[in-house]
Amino acid sequence: MSVTDPETDLQPIGSTSRAGDTIFRGLATASAVVIVLALAGVAAFLLAQGLPALDGAGARSYGYDNIWVYTGPLLFGTLLASVIAMIVATPLAIGVALIISHYAPRRFAKGLGWLIDLLAAIPSVIFGMWGIEFVARNMVPVYNWLNDYLGFIPLFAGPVPTSGRTMMTAGLVLGVMALPIITAICREIFAQTPVMHQEAALALGATRWEMIRLAVFPYASSGMVSAILLGLGRALGETMAVALVLSPSIVVSFNLLTAESGSSSSTIAANIALNFGNASGSKVDALIFTGLVLFVITFAVNFLGRWVAARAVKKG
Amino acid sequence: MAKSIDVSDLNIYYGDFLAVEGVNISIKARAVTALIGPSGCGKSTFLRSLNRMHEVIPGARAEGKVMVDGQDLYASDVDPVAVRRQIGMVFQRPNPFPTMSIYENVLAGKRLNAKKLKKSEADDLVEKSLRGANLWTEVKDRLGKPGMGLSGGQQQRLCIARAIAVEPEVLLMDEPCSALDPISTAAIEDLIHDLKSDYTIVIVTHNMQQAARVSDDTGFFNLRATGEPGQLVEFNPTKKMFTNPDNESTESYISGRFG
Ligand SMILES: Nc1ncnc2c1ncn2[C@@H]1O[C@H](COP(=O)(O)OP(=O)(O)OP(=O)(O)O)[C@@H](O)[C@H]1O
Numbered sequence: 041m042s043v044t045d046p047e048t049d050l051q052p053i054g055s056t057s058r059a060g061d062t063i064f065r066g067l068a069t070a071s072a073v074v075i076v077l078a079l080a081g082v083a084a085f086l087l088a089q090g091l092p093a094l095d096g097a098g099a100r101s102y103g104y105d106n107i108w109v110y111t112g113p114l115l116f117g118t119l120l121a122s123v124i125a126m127i128v129a130t131p132l133a134i135g136v137a138l139i140i141s142h143y144a145p146r147r148f149a150k151g152l153g154w155l156i157d158l159l160a161a162i163p164s165v166i167f168g169m170w171g172i173e174f175v176a177r178n179m180v181p182v183y184n185w186l187n188d189y190l191g192f193i194p195l196f197a198g199p200v201p202t203s204g205r206t207m208m209t210a211g212l213v214l215g216v217m218a219l220p221i222i223t224a225i226c227r228e229i230f231a232q233t234p235v236m237h238q239e240a241a242l243a244l245g246a247t248r249w250e251m252i253r254l255a256v257f258p259y260a261s262s263g264m265v266s267a268i269l270l271g272l273g274r275a276l277g278e279t280m281a282v283a284l285v286l287s288p289s290i291v292v293s294f295n296l297l298t299a300e301s302g303s304s305s306s307t308i309a310a311n312i313a314l315n316f317g318n319a320s321g322s323k324v325d326a327l328i329f330t331g332l333v334l335f336v337i338t339f340a341v342n343f344l345g346r347w348v349a350a351r352a353v354k355k356g
Numbered sequence: 357m358a359k360s361i362d363v364s365d366l367n368i369y370y371g372d373f374l375a376v377e378g379v380n381i382s383i384k385a386r387a388v389t390a391l392i393g394p395s396g397c398g399k400s401t402f403l404r405s406l407n408r409m410h411e412v413i414p415g416a417r418a419e420g421k422v423m424v425d426g427q428d429l430y431a432s433d434v435d436p437v438a439v440r441r442q443i444g445m446v447f448q449r450p451n452p453f454p455t456m457s458i459y460e461n462v463l464a465g466k467r468l469n470a471k472k473l474k475k476s477e478a479d480d481l482v483e484k485s486l487r488g489a490n491l492w493t494e495v496k497d498r499l500g501k502p503g504m505g506l507s508g509g510q511q512q513r514l515c516i517a518r519a520i521a522v523e524p525e526v527l528l529m530d531e532p533c534s535a536l537d538p539i540s541t542a543a544i545e546d547l548i549h550d551l552k553s554d555y556t557i558v559i560v561t562h563n564m565q566q567a568a569r570v571s572d573d574t575g576f577f578n579l580r581a582t583g584e585p586g587q588l589v590e591f592n593p594t595k596k597m598f599t600n601p602d603n604e605s606t607e608s609y610i611s612g613r614f615g
């Protein structure tokens with residue numbers, strides 16, 4: 041570009057910004073295409089490799105009668121671990137989000153929010169090791185207590201392993217991992233509650249908690265649902281942490297506190313991580329099929345979460 | 357039921373900023389007191405200090421005495437939540453709870469106090485409050501519909517119904533008509549006139565005619581200069597304020613020469 045001519049001197053400003061627009065538009069379009077292609081590629085791969093396992097028996101379904109006998113218990117375990125995670129994470133996340141948005145002094149709230157965000161940045165292997173080394177070991181007394189006093193409920197039947205590596209531990213670790221995303225979304229929505237409605241409640245003589253029930257929760261309800269679903273999406277697909285805590289097994293069991301083989305469930309993600317390395321031939325297909333099932337479920341949950349959020353935006 | 361309010365040497369701060377300084381005022385029971393003055397002179401701030409609503413703003417605090425029928429509003433053993441149940445407030449913009457029906461909106465405050473409300477008691481209270489707010493005939497056939505579905509003026513009367521459903525002793529209104537059309541405004545002014553027999557009412561307004569029409573006493577707030585705290589310049593019976601005010605600045609404000 042020549043800078044000598046005053047006529048063209050003005051030109052570059054306009055043209056570079058237009059060029060910038062073009063470049064940016066190109067980049068944005070390209071990334072969108074890449075994302076869609078990657079997603080389609082993953083789906084196609086899972087379908088192509090996994091679907092043949094559908095009508096296989098014997099070796100094609102890992103030695104089970106058919107693929108569903110193999111996948112079913114894993115799917116069950118996945119859902120069980122995720123449900124425990126959500127039961128633990130949801131009240132905690134909502135509580136922490138409320139502390140940040142409505143209870144704590146501003147500076148403390150900022151620090152706490154930052155700390156929770158940091159949790160999301162921890163690699164899941166670390167969570168897995170923490171699960172084995174810290175959560176599992178330290179929860180053993182709690183598990184024993186639950187087993188002693190509530191052991192008559194099948195959920196809490198024993199024996200409790202000394203390692204503490206149980207479904208409950210896996211669920212707890214997953215809960216901690218799902219905490220940041222739920223907290224972050226809830227905190228955001230709680231803070232957006234119109235001051236007008238909060239003041240309406242306070243002026244009627246509501247305590248802070250009553251104000252939260254009258255004004256904040258109704259405003260935030262669909263956002264909270266969507267936050268929980270997105271957290272669930274994370275818990276469902278999480279691999280490393282669960283793989284490190286649980287041993288693989290193909291059992292449907294509500295037993296949360298034992299590690300006896302034959303009486304504790306495992307999850308799809310953990311099962312893939314633990315077996316994929318040794319698998320070959322049609323066993324790979326069977327594993328990929330379980331992956332396909334997981335993909336469909338996490339996709340559906342995430343989609344539902346976003347749909348609820350989008351609907352809430354339109355309504356509000 | 358209605359109570360009088362005596363304020364002496366009240367200063368109100370937002371953090372270090374002194375927003376309102378040295379207010380002395382005696383608000384009569386069963387009367388309407390209007391507060392007028394230019395924007396930013398602290399009318400809302402002062403009004404909120406009368407039911408401790410300013411305390412929900414971080415850093416806001418008040419010094420001085422506010423006595424409600426001889427009881428110190430700021431005594432250390434007084435719970436602001438209890439204060440707000442006795443001294444209700446209606447805001448500039450109608451703010452019914454958006455997810456609640458008309459019926460539930462009216463009961464929202466009452467449900468906080470009463471543990472369990474019988475259906476018949478609840479029905480009676482809703483009717484009585486809506487009648488009290490001159491809204492009953494307009495909404496009696498759609499009590500289950502959302503409060504947000506009403507017109508602005510109806511919403512504001514719904515908010516008044518909600519405020520009187522908890523049977524407060526004092527009703528504070530911060531520019532309750534400023535978002536409304538003249539017909540809704542007239543409806544609310546009529547309502548204020550009716551409510552006067554049961555409640556002590558304090559209303560902030562930018563509308564001189566409105567102050568003259570609805571109030572018994574009028575207080576004029578002003579700033580000595582920008583950046584200075586707001587002060588209560590003059591407080592007198594409304595008739596005197598609008599015909600023969602003591603203070604020169606009151607006269608020029610009312611006659612529209614500034615503000
Ligand atoms: N939340 C707040 N934080 C800090 N300062 C505030 C806050 N609210 C009001 N102020 C300040 O206090 C002073 C009085 O404000 P206030 O809202 O009471 O005025 P007003 O008389 O009600 O005005 P208007 O007629 O515009 O409603 C103003 O200088 C304003 O900037």
Ligand SMILES: [Mg+2]
Pocket residue numbers: 399400401530
């Ligand atoms: Mg104001």
